[in-house]
Amino acid sequence: MDMFNVLTPGPYTTVQDKGRYGYQQFGVPPTGALDQFAYRVANMLVGNPEDAAVLEATIMGPRMEVMAESDIAVTGAETVISVNSQPMECWTSFRVKPGDVLSIGQVKRGCRIYVAVTGAIDVPLVMGSRSCYVGAKIGGYEGRILAKGDVLKRGEGGLLGVPRQVPKEFIPDYPSEILLRAVPGPQEDFFDRGLVRFFESEFTVSSNANRMGYRLDGPTITHREGVGKSIISEPSLPGGVQIPPDGQAIILLVEQTVGGYAKIATVISTDISRVAEAKPGDRIRFEKVDLETAHAAFYRQEERLQQIKARLSGG
Amino acid sequence: MSVTIQEKPVFRIAGDRGLLVEYGDDIDPEINRKVRSMAIAMAQESLTGVVEFVPTYRSIIIIYEPGTTNPSRLKDNLLSLEERLSEIEIPPPETVKIPVCYGTEFGPDIEFVAEEHGLTLEDVIRIHSEPSYLVYMIGFTPGYPFLGGLAEELHTPRLKTPRIHVPAGSVGIANAQTGIYSIDSPGGWQLIGRTPIKLFDPQRAEPFLLKAGDILRFGPISVDEYNCLAEGGAN
Numbered sequence: 382m383d384m385f386n387v388l389t390p391g392p393y394t395t396v397q398d399k400g401r402y403g404y405q406q407f408g409v410p411p412t413g414a415l416d417q418f419a420y421r422v423a424n425m426l427v428g429n430p431e432d433a434a435v436l437e438a439t440i441m442g443p444r445m446e447v448m449a450e451s452d453i454a455v456t457g458a459e460t461v462i463s464v465n466s467q468p469m470e471c472w473t474s475f476r477v478k479p480g481d482v483l484s485i486g487q488v489k490r491g492c493r494i495y496v497a498v499t500g501a502i503d504v505p506l507v508m509g510s511r512s513c514y515v516g517a518k519i520g521g522y523e524g525r526i527l528a529k530g531d532v533l534k535r536g537e538g539g540l541l542g543v544p545r546q547v548p549k550e551f552i553p554d555y556p557s558e559i560l561l562r563a564v565p566g567p568q569e570d571f572f573d574r575g576l577v578r579f580f581e582s583e584f585t586v587s588s589n590a591n592r593m594g595y596r597l598d599g600p601t602i603t604h605r606e607g608v609g610k611s612i613i614s615e616p617s618l619p620g621g622v623q624i625p626p627d628g629q630a631i632i633l634l635v636e637q638t639v640g641g642y643a644k645i646a647t648v649i650s651t652d653i654s655r656v657a658e659a660k661p662g663d664r665i666r667f668e669k670v671d672l673e674t675a676h677a678a679f680y681r682q683e684e685r686l687q688q689i690k691a692r693l694s695g696g
Numbered sequence: 697m698s699v700t701i702q703e704k705p706v707f708r709i710a711g712d713r714g715l716l717v718e719y720g721d722d723i724d725p726e727i728n729r730k731v732r733s734m735a736i737a738m739a740q741e742s743l744t745g746v747v748e749f750v751p752t753y754r755s756i757i758i759i760y761e762p763g764t765t766n767p768s769r770l771k772d773n774l775l776s777l778e779e780r781l782s783e784i785e786i787p788p789p790e791t792v793k794i795p796v797c798y799g800t801e802f803g804p805d806i807e808f809v810a811e812e813h814g815l816t817l818e819d820v821i822r823i824h825s826e827p828s829y830l831v832y833m834i835g836f837t838p839g840y841p842f843l844g845g846l847a848e849e850l851h852t853p854r855l856k857t858p859r860i861h862v863p864a865g866s867v868g869i870a871n872a873q874t875g876i877y878s879i880d881s882p883g884g885w886q887l888i889g890r891t892p893i894k895l896f897d898p899q900r901a902e903p904f905l906l907k908a909g910d911i912l913r914f915g916p917i918s919v920d921e922y923n924c925l926a927e928g929g930a931n
Contacts, residue, residue, distance in 0.1 A: 405759070406735075406750045407896075407904045408835040408878070507898050517838050517879050519898050567708035567716045613723060614842065615752040616835050618714045618759065639835040647711030650762075675712035676762045 384498060384535035385445040387527050388482070393439040393591075396502050396521035396533075399432040400635065401510035405616055410636050412512040412520065415592060415657035416493050418553070419457035421686055423497035425693050426454030426474045426545045429538065431686075433501035434511040436527075438494040440660065442485020443527060447477040451499040452541050458491025458658060459555060472547040476540070491555035492660040500538030516593075516636055545693045551685065553654075557663045561632075561652045562670045562678065563622065568612060568643035575602040575624070579645055584630060584665045593636045594623075595656060597665060601628030602645065614641040620648035620656075622667075632656055649675040651682045701730050705778075707771055710757065713747075715767045717774060718755040723844065727754045728832050732909035734777070737784045743773050751908040753832045753842070791911040794876065794891050796825070796867050797922035802890035809852050809869060809886050820888065823847050824874065825914040831906050839878040839896030839904045843912060846874040858884030865891045867914070892926035 397420070400413025414420035414437055421431045436443070442460060454474045455462050462469045462485045469475050477483060485494060504511050504522055513521020522531055569576055584599035602624050604610055610626040617623070617640040621633040625642045632648060633640060634656065646667060648656060659665060670678075701720050708716040719734070720727035735751040745765025750757040758770060765773075777784075798821045799806045810820050829845040836842070846869065854870045859882060862868075866877045868885025877883060878895040895905045906912065917925070 402759075403748050404838075404903075405748055405757075406834060406908065408838045408840050508903060517896075519838075564709055564711055567710040567714075613721075613753045614833070614835070615716075615755060616750045616757055616833075618710050618757065620711050638837070639833075644710070647709075647714065649712045651712075672709060672712060672767065676766070679712055679762045 382535060383448040383532050384451065384502070385483075385533040386448060387529055387531040387533070388444040388446055390527035390529060390531070391438045391441045391443040391485070394443050394527040395437055395513040395515065396434050396504050396511055397437045397513060398434040398511045401508055401512050401514070401520065404508055408638055409508065409514065409517070410638050411619065412514045412592070412635050413510070414495065414512075415635060416457055416495070416654040418654040418682065418686070419493070419495050419658075422472070422547060422689055423454050423456040423495040424501075425690050426456070426472070426547065427452045427497045427499050427538075428541055429497060429499070429501050433497070434504065435498075435502060436496040438485065438496070440492060441487045442494045442496070444482065444484045447481040447483060448479055448532070449535065450476070450478050450540070451535065452544075453477055453483065454497045454545075455485060455494060456497075456547075457494045458488035460488050460494055461486040470546075472552050474541060474545045476544070488660070490557070491658040493657050498535050499540060500536035503534040503536045514636060547689060548692055551689050553658070555658045559655050559659050559663055559665050561655055561665060561667050562649045562675065563620075563646040563667045564649060564670060564672055564675050565646050566644070567621075567647070569645060571604050571608045571643040572602065572624070572645055573605045575604060576645060578602055579622075579630070580667055580669045582666070586659050586661050586663045586665060588661045590659070590661055592634055594634050595632040595659065597630045597632065599630065602630060603628055604643065608643075610643075611641045612643050614639050616640075617644070618647065620650065620653055622646045622648065649678055651675075651678045701727055705774070707767065709767060712762055713759055715758045715760065715770050716755055717758065720754045723753050723832065725830055725844065728830065728909070731756060732789070733781060733786045734774070735908070736786050737777050737781055738774075740784060741773075741777060743770070746770075751833065789909050789911050791828070791913060792906055793913050793915050794893060795917040795921065795925060796889040796891050796914045797917050797919055798824070798889035800919055802922070803867070803888040805855070805868075805886035806888040809850065809888055812852055813849055815849070820850065821916050823850055824888065825916050829874070829912040831908055831910040831912055833908050834904070834906060837878050837881060837896075839906060841875060841895070841906050841912065843874055846872055848872075850874070852886050854884040855886060858882055862887065863890065864894065864896075867891060890922070892922050
C-alpha cells in the first residue's frame with residue numbers, strides 16, 4: 382500500500398536493510414544500513430523483523446505526507462521530528478494517519494537517521510536485498526536517492542497494541558569525539574612507526590565522508606621503509622583503514638569494492654555504527670584491540686540488542 | 697622473474713569478521729589457479745560459519761560469523777581442505793566468448809591506440825582478439841573482470857581527461873590492462889570497441905556473465921551483428 386509521498390527528500394535518503402550478502406565475489410559490495418544498531422532497533426520499535434527495510438537519511442531527514450495508518454519509529458542521530466508540527470520523540474513508536482505530515486529535521490548529534498514503518502518499506506528485492514547501491518543503480522527506490530514526489534509503499538503488518546519506547550540507558554549518545562576500536566591488519570606489517578602513530582593520534586572526519594568511506598584529516602601515516610605503497614588489488618571489507626601513498630587514512634565502508642592500498646587496521650564490526658554516526662568535523666581516535674576483545678564486543682552488542690527486544694515486546 | 701606459490705598460505709586478520717588467505721605475492725596464472733581451486737573446494741564443502749568468500753588475484757577473503765567459527769578453526773579447515781585438494785574434482789575453467797564491435801562510434805580511441813604503436817586498425821583488432829584472457833578476479837563494479845593477458849604491443853596510457861560517461865559494454869585499454877565496463881560509469885580507459893552482451897543484469901536469473909577463473913575471448917563482429925545482438929536475445 383502507498384505509505385509516504387515525499388515532500389522534501391533530505392540531501393541523501395535511501396532505502397536500506399541488513400545488506401546484500403553473497404555477491405562480493407561478483408563485485409557487489411554489501412551496502413545496507415550503515416548504523417546497524419539504530420537500524421535494528423528502529424524495526425523492533427514498530428514490530429518488524431530486525432532485517433526489514435527502512436529509510437536511512439544523512440545529516441537531515443525527509444518531510445513526507447503519510448498515506449496509510451501506521452506506526453513509525455525514528456532512531457539514530459539526535460534530531461527534531463514532528464507530525465503536523467507536533468513534536469515527537471525519537472527512539473519511540475508513534476501512530477500516524479493518512480494526511481499527516483512527518484518532518485524530520487537536521488541532526489544535532491550523530492549523522493544518520495533511520496525511519497522504520499509498520500510492514501517495512503516495500504521496494505523490489507534485488508539479489509536478496511532491498512538495500513540501495515547508488516553506485517550501480519540497484520536496489521532501493523529505483524536504485525537512487527529519494528526525490529520529491531516519490532511515493533513509497535509499505536508491506537502488510539499489524540499495528541502495535543501499545544506504543545514502544547527504548548529505555549534511556551540503551552540510547553547511544555553520539556559524541557563528537559569518537560573512539561573506534563580497531564584490530565591491526567590485514568597489512569599491519571607494511572608499517573612500523575606508522576602503526577604506533579596511527580593508534581596515538583587524533584583524526585578529523587573530512588568533508589569527503591560517505592557510504593563508500595570516510596577520508597580522515599590527520600597526521601601522515603608513513604609506510605615502513607622498503608615496502609611498496611600499494612598492494613595487489615583486493616576486495617575491501619567494511620572497517621578497513623586504508624593508507625594511500627599520501628599517508629592520509631581512509632576508513633572503508635559498505636559501498637567500497639576493490640582497494641589497492643595497504644590497510645593498517647580494521648575497525649571492529651560493532652563500531653561501524655559509531656563511524657556511521659560521525660560527521661565531518663568530528664574527532665576520531667583508534668584504540669588497538671585484539672581479536673578476542675573484538676569478538677567479545679560483538680557478543681555484548683548482540684546481547685544488548687536482545688535485551689532491548691525483550692524490554693520492547695514486554696512493554 | 698620466477699614466481700612461486702607459497703608452500704603454506706599466509707593468513708592475515710581482517711577485523712573481527714574477515715580472514716585473508718594469501719597463496720602468493722604476484723599476479724600470476726599459476727597462483728590464481730590455486731586460488732580458484734581452493735574457492736571451488738570451499739564452495740563444495742560449505743564451511744560452517746562462512747558468510748561468503750571472495751577469490752582475488754592471489755588470495756581469498758573469507759567473511760565469517762563470529763561465534764559460529766573463528767580464524768583458528770578456519771585455518772584448520774583450509775589447511776585440511778588443501779591437503780585433500782587432489783581428491784576434489786576441480787572442473788576446467790569455462791571459456792566465455794565476448795562479441796565486440798571494434799572501432800566506429802563504439803571504440804572512439806582505436807585510431808589513437810593504432811597510431812601510438814604504428815599499427816593499422818586491423819592489427820589492433822587482431823592482436824586484441826587473438827589471446828585467451830584470464831579473469832583473475834571480479835570487482836570494482838558489479839561483474840567487472842580484471843583480465844590478464846593483454847599483448848604488450850597494445851599497452852597504452854589512460855586518457856589525459858577521463859570521460860564523464862562511458863556506456864556499459866565498452867571495451868578499453870589502460871596501460872597493461874584491458875577490460876569491459878560492466879555498468880555505465882565515468883572512466884579514463886582508451887575505448888576500442890563495445891560488446892552488446894551485458895556483463896551485469898540484476899534482472900537476469902544469472903546476473904553475472906563472468907566469474908573469477910574463467911577464460912575470456914573477444915570475437916570481432918560488425919555493426920549490423922552488434923545491433924542484431926543488442927536488439928535480440930543477446931541478453
